[in-house]
Amino acid sequence: xxxxxxxxxxxxxxxxxxxxxxxxxxxxxxxxxxxxxxxxxxxxxxxxxxxxxxxxxxxxxxxxxxxxxxxxxxxxxxxxxxxxxxxxxxxxxxxxxxxxxxxxxxxxxxxxxxxxxxxxxxxxxxxxxxxxxxxxxxxxxxxxxxxxxxxxxxxxxxxxxxxxxxxxxxxxxxxxxxxxxxxxxxxxxxxxxxxxxxxxxxxxxxxxxxxxxxxxxxxxxxxxxxxxxxxxxxxxxxxxxxxxxxxxxxxxxxxxxxxxxxxxxxxxxxxxxxxxxxxxxxxxxxxxxxxxxxxxxxxxxxxxxxxxxxxxxxxxxxxxxxxxxxxxxxxxxxxxxxxxxxxxxxxxxxxxxxxxxxxxxxxxxxxxxxxxxxxx
Amino acid sequence: xxxxxxxxxxxxxxxxxxxxxxxxxxxxxxxxxxxxxxxxxxxxxxxxxxxxxxxxxxxxxxxxxxxxxxxxxxxxxxxxxxxxxxxxxxxxxxxxxxxxxxxxxxxxxxxxxxxxxxxxxxxxxxxxxxxxxxxxxxxxxxxxxxxxxxxxxxxxxxxxxxxxxxxxxxxxxxxxxxxxxxxxxxxxxxxxxxxxxxxxxxxxxxxxxxxxxxxxxxxxxxxxxxxxxxxxxxxxxxxxxxxxxxxxxxxxxxxxxxxxxxxxxxxxxxxxxxxxxxxxxxxxxxxxxxxxxxxxxxxxxxxxxxxxxxxxxxxxxxxxxxxxxxxxxxxxxxxxx
Numbered sequence: 001x002x003x004x005x006x007x008x009x010x011x012x013x014x015x016x017x018x019x020x021x022x023x024x025x026x027x028x029x030x031x032x033x034x035x036x037x038x039x040x041x042x043x044x045x046x047x048x049x050x051x052x053x054x055x056x057x058x059x060x061x062x063x064x065x066x067x068x069x070x071x072x073x074x075x076x077x078x079x080x081x082x083x084x085x086x087x088x089x090x091x092x093x094x095x096x097x098x099x100x101x102x103x104x105x106x107x108x109x110x111x112x113x114x115x116x117x118x119x120x121x122x123x124x125x126x127x128x129x130x131x132x133x134x135x136x137x138x139x140x141x142x143x144x145x146x147x148x149x150x151x152x153x154x155x156x157x158x159x160x161x162x163x164x165x166x167x168x169x170x171x172x173x174x175x176x177x178x179x180x181x182x183x184x185x186x187x188x189x190x191x192x193x194x195x196x197x198x199x200x201x202x203x204x205x206x207x208x209x210x211x212x213x214x215x216x217x218x219x220x221x222x223x224x225x226x227x228x229x230x231x232x233x234x235x236x237x238x239x240x241x242x243x244x245x246x247x248x249x250x251x252x253x254x255x256x257x258x259x260x261x262x263x264x265x266x267x268x269x270x271x272x273x274x275x276x277x278x279x280x281x282x283x284x285x286x287x288x289x290x291x292x293x294x295x296x297x298x299x300x301x302x303x304x305x306x307x308x309x310x311x312x313x314x315x316x317x318x319x320x321x322x323x324x325x326x327x328x329x330x331x332x333x334x335x336x337x338x339x340x341x342x343x344x345x346x347x348x349x350x351x352x353x354x355x356x357x358x359x360x361x362x363x364x365x366x367x368x369x370x371x372x373x374x375x376x
Numbered sequence: 377x378x379x380x381x382x383x384x385x386x387x388x389x390x391x392x393x394x395x396x397x398x399x400x401x402x403x404x405x406x407x408x409x410x411x412x413x414x415x416x417x418x419x420x421x422x423x424x425x426x427x428x429x430x431x432x433x434x435x436x437x438x439x440x441x442x443x444x445x446x447x448x449x450x451x452x453x454x455x456x457x458x459x460x461x462x463x464x465x466x467x468x469x470x471x472x473x474x475x476x477x478x479x480x481x482x483x484x485x486x487x488x489x490x491x492x493x494x495x496x497x498x499x500x501x502x503x504x505x506x507x508x509x510x511x512x513x514x515x516x517x518x519x520x521x522x523x524x525x526x527x528x529x530x531x532x533x534x535x536x537x538x539x540x541x542x543x544x545x546x547x548x549x550x551x552x553x554x555x556x557x558x559x560x561x562x563x564x565x566x567x568x569x570x571x572x573x574x575x576x577x578x579x580x581x582x583x584x585x586x587x588x589x590x591x592x593x594x595x596x597x598x599x600x601x602x603x604x605x606x607x608x609x610x611x612x613x614x615x616x617x618x619x620x621x622x623x624x625x626x627x628x629x630x631x632x633x634x635x636x637x638x639x640x641x642x643x644x645x646x647x648x649x650x651x652x653x654x655x656x657x658x659x660x661x662x663x664x665x666x667x668x669x670x671x672x673x674x675x676x677x678x679x680x681x682x683x684x685x686x687x688x689x690x691x692x693x694x695x696x697x698x699x700x701x702x703x704x705x706x707x708x709x710x711x712x713x
Contacts, residue, residue: 049530097510159694162643164450164510166693168636169686172628176683184677294627301518308511341529343625347522354515358507 063333078325084303100167102300108276130202145276153268429660438608450513453635457520459613491610581702
């Protein structure tokens with residue numbers, strides 16, 4: 001018994017030390033530092049490749065916030081990054097590395113389209129039918145995303161399979177399998193591109209406030225609600241408390257009676273549900289049908305960077321998601337208005353993740369430059 | 377039970393299960409699909425499987441060394457992308473769209489060098505700055521997914537390269553790179569289990585304090601293995617490219633998860649280079665089943681058959697997930713003095 005208490009104590013001590021080690025301010029500093037350093041290196045690479053870095057920086061700003069259209073586009077991408085980022089944050093906070101958000105997002109969005117297209121003939125036309133279809137489609141996405149994430153959770157908890165690798169494999173499988181379905185069984189024979197049938201016109205969010213067919217205040221509201229609910233669950237409920245404790249100090253959580261294996265499965269399911277919801281928003285608000293998932297954008301992968309920038313805090317995901325929405329938005333702008341290959345933005349995202357992984361680097365810079373002075 | 381007994385039992389278990397799985401697969405094909413096995417298991421299939429297995433095996437050997445010494449190099453996939461891309465770019469710069477065989481070999485060598493140099497930075501972040509090994513490793517993947525297609529677009533105006541040159545086979549139809557891989561696998565087994573340096577690597581992962589007490593710098597051993605792992609992953613990527621003959625940078629690039637599969641290969645092979653290579657051959661064979669199915673006329677979508685290796689990885693990880701990791705993996709080591 002005494003050894004158990006002893007271990008709990010050292011565990012709590014270590015957790016406390018960790019908290020002191022990285023205060024909120026320090027985390028914000030690291031996030032801003034990582035982003036700034038990554039962008040700076042990006043500009044150096046632009047210059048080294050023979051393009052004009054100032055023009056490129058200008059296009060980054062213009063393409064993300066320069067016009068009403070750009071702002072609407074930024075917000076549209078931001079909703080997806082925030083939802084996917086919250087999904088990652090839930091898992092990472094609980095110490096489970098769900099790298100499979102991309103796959104859960106795809107499976108969720110596909111479930112939305114399939115359920116809506118197949119049920120549409122049985123429901124009345126008009127607004128009521130449309131709303132009913134959207135509710136059903138969203139629930140289908142949440143269930144599908146949750147189940148697709150629960151699988152690696154079960155394999156980790158009861159089979160000991162490393163979730164980093166299983167979720168990455170499940171991403172490849174989701175892309176291949178859904179791609180196969182979109183091209184075959186669920187493909188629209190009349191469409192020129194590889195895609196499913198279009199969902200009925202009654203399915204779609206109203207365009208109020210923003211004059212952009214692919215952005216709706218409804219999508220933004222759903223996102224805000226999800227952020228608030230997840231933040232509340234994680235900080236104000238015993239489920240959330242157990243989840244976060246098992247992430248920071250597994251032995252302490254076990255000692256207080258948490259079933260670690262079930263916690264892994266619940267965490268993954270919760271995380272996948274949010275990812276699936278993101279897929280639903282993507283299908284309903286943006287696409288209107290589902291295309292080959294190998295080309296839909298890496299929302300679920302970039303969400304890892306979003307969550308890490310936010311120190312895996314659901315509220316912090318909002319500014320980080322806006323930043324990534326802006327980057328994505330400006331990359332559509334750059335693709336049209338610049339010769340710089342747009343893949344550079346993906347590289348910059350990689351640099352952000354790399355720097356976030358090395359807080360010690362920034363502590364050293366802070367010590368050398370005297371910035372953040374008394375923190376040590 | 378001694379360590380040797382334990383390893384022996386693991387190996388018997390592994391071999392037994394693999395044989396059973398293959399027998400079941402064979403029975404399914406003969407009775408359900410009514411297909412003569414000799415048409416499915418051809419010499420060409422073996423050759424293609426070996427070619428597909430080499431990049432995975434090389435990355436696995438690298439990852440195995442790093443993890444044996446106590447560092448989890450999850451960036452293998454990223455270094456493979458850098459290796460494949462550097463090989464393609466070097467080949468193009470040396471010989472345009474019709475490089476010679478010498479250019480191909482030079483390109484492989486330079487790709488290994490570039491990957492090793494990139495890994496030096498990675499190793500400094502991991503070991504000196506105590507970076508989070510998982511997050512930093514993922515970052516390497518993202519960097520590869522971004523910068524390789526970016527640079528490709530600058531050189532070729534597109535994310536993929538035009539047709540370059542693939543390596544010539546030897547007299548008996550085998551790629552010389554397969555032979556090279558077999559040599560690397562055997563050499564890395566001997567080095568790890570039969571030399572003083574091999575014991576240092578194992579000690580750095582199992583009991584760094586003891587190694588330190590014996591007067592060996594733990595972090596120097598770890599620097600060496602991590603840089604070696606990046607170079608091996610780069611070689612794996614370059615070999616993949618030399619077999620394919622052109623670089624593909626769309627989607628998840630031509631590497632397409634092979635680095636991740638490499639990690640599973642060495643887990644499945646129980647951190648033994650020969651076991652890892654055998655596991656790589658299994659995954660390589662699954663990757664090439666597609667071609668076999670087409671030649672015997674089994675009507676399955678190529679896209680679905682291509683998912684088999686990924687599914688196999690999940691099955692393998694679940695059945696053998698609890699491999700015994702070196703005890704100090706993931707912990708930065710700080711010397712007392």
